[in-house]
Amino acid sequence: MIKIVNKFTCPEQELEEPENILVEIKNFNVWFNDFHVLKDICVRFREKSINCIIGPSGSGKSTLIRSVNRINDDIDGFIHHGDVHFNGYTRGRSIYHKDIDVNNLRTKVGMVFQKPCVFPKSIYENTLLGVKYLKKHSKQEKLQIVEENLNAVSLWKEVSSRLHEKATTLSIGQQQRLCIARTLAVKPTVILLDEPTSSLDPVSTYAIEKLMLQLKEQYTIIFITHNIVQAKRIADYLVFMCEGQVIEEGTKEKLFSNPDKQQTKDYLSNEYCEC
Amino acid sequence: MNRKWSNGAFLIICRLAAAISILTLVFLLSVIVFNGIRAINPEFLLTRSRNFGAEGGIFYQIIGSILLVFCTALIGFPLALGTAIFKSEYLKNRYLLKLSSILIYGLNGIPSIIFGIFGLVFFVHYLNTGISWFVGSIILAIMILPTIVLASYQSINSIPKIYRESAQALGLSKWHVVLQVIIPQGIGGAITGLLIGLARAIGETAPIMFIATAFSGVEVPSSLSGPVTALPTHILILSQQATNPLALQNAWGSSLILITIVFIFSISALFSRVRLRLVSQR
């Protein structure tokens, strides 16, 4: 079933700070059955910064980041080829290497989805869902973890009096922040966010953007957005994808002011793309 | 004009069909209530039967039936839930999935007397258990297994994929996802299926009459073996003495009690379903 298209290899890019790279995707291909979705992806995500992925609908952005925490593995017909390196964790092996513990990997690479998905449990239990299997905690410690992480997403003040109410009673914006909090509680290194603000109102969106700017001090953020203005506001690095390929990557400043490719320029200036 | 006419005719046919089914049900129920209510008094409910049921009450029959379905639930529910979870979460092969569906529907289509014969041949004779109420519970559990599996599977399989992925993305293993997400969100549907199954099981005569029940002279069994008396088999024996008006009256009374219990199960199934829907809508 696997079709190796060519002997393509990633161009060795000259890097100003090579130690800055945390996630490195090399010659990565994905098929869903025989539909070739990602084609020879070569891309690097920088440590402790906001890496935004932009591109038109269906270009494979979600498929790409869902490959970084291997949540695609369970999808029917998913076939991959190529390497995803997670520096400092996998020691030179791809995360798809057979010795990698997927569940452990996912505690290092957290993910927030487009539509907030809280479980029909209390706010307290939702925050602790990923933590409680890692280690035994006392009641005191648990409350501390809840407070710390809800504080990190500025939700603590709003909900501290109703921790034991169902999380489904929160507003959508609050639910999305709760989703981020429960991801943070697991103490990941990388956080993947797939259009986390696209179902939110402007105020909640602003709150999440502000949060991203704080979180990048400690975490490596990979953030998909449809919204070019949003990318302009928060990104440090940009990756522009189209039809399953990475057209261009680089710092936000470079891509917005002086991109190498005409397609990038077209997309960033009028969201038009012909790849 | 023509379409209007056929629409009107169709409406009339539907109304007629609905009216006939409702009237039949109302007629049946009212006959049972009308005849049964005369038999019912505290003594009938709380004393043991005498003279092959023609005199006395049905206390041990009620206890026996409840004991039977209680153990049926204990055996059937975990088995069915496990099967449904396996089918929904672990079984990925398309052909095996199809095969499992065929098997489940097939099991559902087996007439209940066959279960009775199977219990008699396999447990009572081959395994030499003798007449045992517990074997009756096992057989009833096998009989209602498809009902519970189908209901559980449906409710588990309709949990949106995003819940599984969100839990997995937090590093939860498959087993923990089942414990934290699948079971809490699917259990409502499973319980609905259980109650529907039990409503059927408690009214069955054929599967238990050869293997689990005695017609009279039995109290609460003290071990897993030994017979019980149960409501449906009691009704059977009473109706065989139909020439005795006292026996007949007790048969009506027992029927009313049985129907009331079935009704309670069905109503609880309905309510657990409504509650489930309200929860999932939030």
Ligand SMILES: Nc1ncnc2c1ncn2[C@@H]1O[C@H](COP(=O)(O)OP(=O)(O)OP(=O)(O)O)[C@@H](O)[C@H]1O
């Ligand atoms: N489970 C799947 N099975 C088959 N094809 C899929 C599956 N998931 C995605 N695809 C296909 O892969 C391609 C890329 O999809 P993907 O969701 O990665 O795009 P995207 O860039 O995230 O789009 P959007 O901006 O609309 O979210 C699409 O053509 C889509 O139809």
Ligand SMILES: [Mg+2]
């Ligand atoms: Mg997407």
